[in-house]
Amino acid sequence: MELINMFVFLISVFLGKLCLQLMVSFGFAILFVAGNVIHWRTLSVIAAIPGLVQLIGLFFIPESPRWLAQKGLEKEFEAALIGLRGQSSDTYQEALAIRETAEMSQHKSGTRVLxxxxxxxxxxxxxxxxxxxxxxxxxxxxxxxxxxxxxxxxxxxxxxxxxxxxxxxxxxxxxxxxxxxxxxxxxxxxxxxxxxxxxxxxxxxxxxxxxxxxxxxxxxxxxxxxxxxxxxxxxxxxxxxxxxxxxxxxxxxxxxxxxxxxxxxxxxxxxxxxxxxxxxxxxxxxxxxxxxxxxxxxxxxxxxxxxxxxxxxxxxxxxxxxxxxxxxx
Missing domain, CATH: 1.20.1250.20 (MFS general substrate transporter like domains)
Incomplete structure (x- = not known):
C-alpha cells in the first residue's frame, strides 16, 4: 500500500506541474477530431467519463506537505516531503522553512476574501x-x-x-x-x-x-x-x-x-x-x-x-x- 501511495504521489506531482497543459491539449485534440465524426450529444456523454475517473482518483491523492505541517501532523509531513524530494534528498532545511511558514500561518488563519x-x-x-x-x-x-x-x-x-x-x-x-x-x-x-x-x-x-x-x-x-x-x-x-x-x-x-x-x-x-x-x-x-x-x-x-x-x-x-x-x- 505504501508503494502504491508513493507511486500515486509522484505521478500527481509530475502531472500537476509538468503535464497539465499537455493533458488539456490532448483532450482538446481528441474532441476536435472526434467532433468531425461523432454527434455532439454522443460526444457529451463520452466526455463525462474522464470526470468520473477524476472523481474516483481524488480519493488517492495525498495531502500537501505544507498542509500537513500546518495541521501539526509531523510524521505524515516528513513522509510526504521525503516522498516528494526522494529518499536520498536532504530535506532538513526545507522542512525547517516550511514549519516556520506553517507556524506563522497559524496566527493568520481564517482569511477572508477582503x-x-x-x-x-x-x-x-x-x-x-x-x-x-x-x-x-x-x-x-x-x-x-x-x-x-x-x-x-x-x-x-x-x-x-x-x-x-x-x-x-x-x-x-x-x-x-x-x-x-x-x-x-x-x-x-x-x-x-x-x-x-x-x-x-x-x-x-x-x-x-x-x-x-x-x-x-x-x-x-x-x-x-x-x-x-x-x-x-x-x-x-x-x-x-x-x-x-x-x-x-x-x-x-x-x-x-x-x-x-x-x-x-x-x-x-x-x-x-x-x-x-x-x-x-x-x-x-x-x-x-x-x-x-x-x-x-x-x-x-x-x-x-x-x-x-x-x-x-x-x-x-x-x-x-x-x-x-x-x-x-
Whole structure:
C-alpha cells in the first residue's frame, strides 16, 4: 500500500506541474477530431467519463506537505516531503522553512476574501488575477468553441483546420512541458504571448484582405497559418503557466482563498469571452482578432513588469522575491 501511495504521489506531482497543459491539449485534440465524426450529444456523454475517473482518483491523492505541517501532523509531513524530494534528498532545511511558514500561518488563519486586498498581498493578487484575466481575454476560449465557424469564414475546411490545429497544440504543449523548468516561467510566458499575438495578427490581416479580389487566394493561407499557430503558441506557455504561478506566489495562509479568487476570475472571464465572441465576429472578424492581438501585446508587458520568476524557488524564496520585485510606475 505504501508503494502504491508513493507511486500515486509522484505521478500527481509530475502531472500537476509538468503535464497539465499537455493533458488539456490532448483532450482538446481528441474532441476536435472526434467532433468531425461523432454527434455532439454522443460526444457529451463520452466526455463525462474522464470526470468520473477524476472523481474516483481524488480519493488517492495525498495531502500537501505544507498542509500537513500546518495541521501539526509531523510524521505524515516528513513522509510526504521525503516522498516528494526522494529518499536520498536532504530535506532538513526545507522542512525547517516550511514549519516556520506553517507556524506563522497559524496566527493568520481564517482569511477572508477582503483580507487579500491588504498591501502586503497586493503584488501577488495583481499577478494572479491579472494573468487569469489576460489569459481569457486573449480569446482562446472563443477560438476553441467557434473554431469550425472561424475556419469556414476563412474559406478553410473545418475538418482539416481543426485537426491540424489540434496536432500543433499537442506538439507545443510537449515543448512547453520540456522547457518550463529550463528557461523559466516568465520567459516562456513572454514567448508564448508574443507568438500568439503574431498568429492572431495574421488571422486579422487575412480577414482584412478578403475584400481584395486579387488577394483572395492568399488570405486562406494566412488564416490557416495563423489559426494553426494560435493554439500552439498559447499552449506553449500561456495556457498552463498562469496556473503554475498561481500555486506558487501566494503565502500558505491565503493560498486557498486566493486560489478561489483567481479561479473565479478565470471562469467568469472565460464566460464573458465565449458569450461575446460571436457578437464580436458579427461586428468585425478582422477587428476581433486585432483586439485579441492588442491584449496579447499588453500581456507581454504585464509579464515583463509584474510577474516574478518562480523557477527552482521554494515558496519562502518566492515570497521574499515578490517583496523586492519592481512595481508598475
Amino acid at each position: 483580507d487579500l486586498f491588504q498591501k502586503k498581498y497586493a503584488h501577488s493578487v495583481i499577478v494572479g488575477v491579472g494573468l487569469m484575466l489576460l489569459q481569457q481575454f486573449m480569446g482562446n476560449s472563443g477560438l476553441a468553441y467557434y473554431a469550425s465557424i472561424i475556419f469556414q469564414k476563412a474559406d478553410i475546411s473545418a475538418t482539416i483546420g481543426s485537426s491540424v490545429a489540434a496536432a500543433v497544440e499537442i506538439v507545443a504543449a510537449i515543448t512547453g512541458m520540456l522547457l518550463i523548468d529550463k528557461y523559466g516561467r516568465r520567459t516562456l510566458l513572454m514567448v508564448s504571448c508574443s507568438g500568439t499575438s503574431l498568429c492572431l495578427f495574421l488571422v486579422g490581416l487575412s480577414f482584412s484582405l478578403q475584400k481584395l479580389q486579387n488577394l483572395k487566394e492568399v488570405t486562406p493561407i494566412l488564416a490557416f497559418v495563423g489559426l494553426s499557430g494560435i493554439g500552439g503558441a498559447f499552449s506553449l506557455g500561456m495556457a498552463g503557466i498562469p496556473w503554475v504561478i498561481m500555486s506558487e506566489i501566494f503565502p500558505l495562509n491565503v493560498k486557498a482563498t486566493a486560489g478561489s479568487l483567481v479561479t473565479l476570475t478565470n471562469w467568469v472571464c472565460s464566460w464573458i469571452v465565449t458569450y461575446a465572441f460571436n457578437f464580436m465576429m458579427e461586428w468585425s472578424s478582422a477587428g476581433t482578432f486585432f483586439f485579441f492581438t492588442g491584449v496579447c501585446g499588453f500581456t507581454v508587458l504585464f509579464t515583463w513588469k509584474m510577474v516574478p520568476e518562480t523557477k527552482g524557488r521554494t515558496l519562502e524564496e518566492i515570497q521574499a522575491s515578490i517583496t523586492r520585485f519592481p512595481q508598475l510606475s
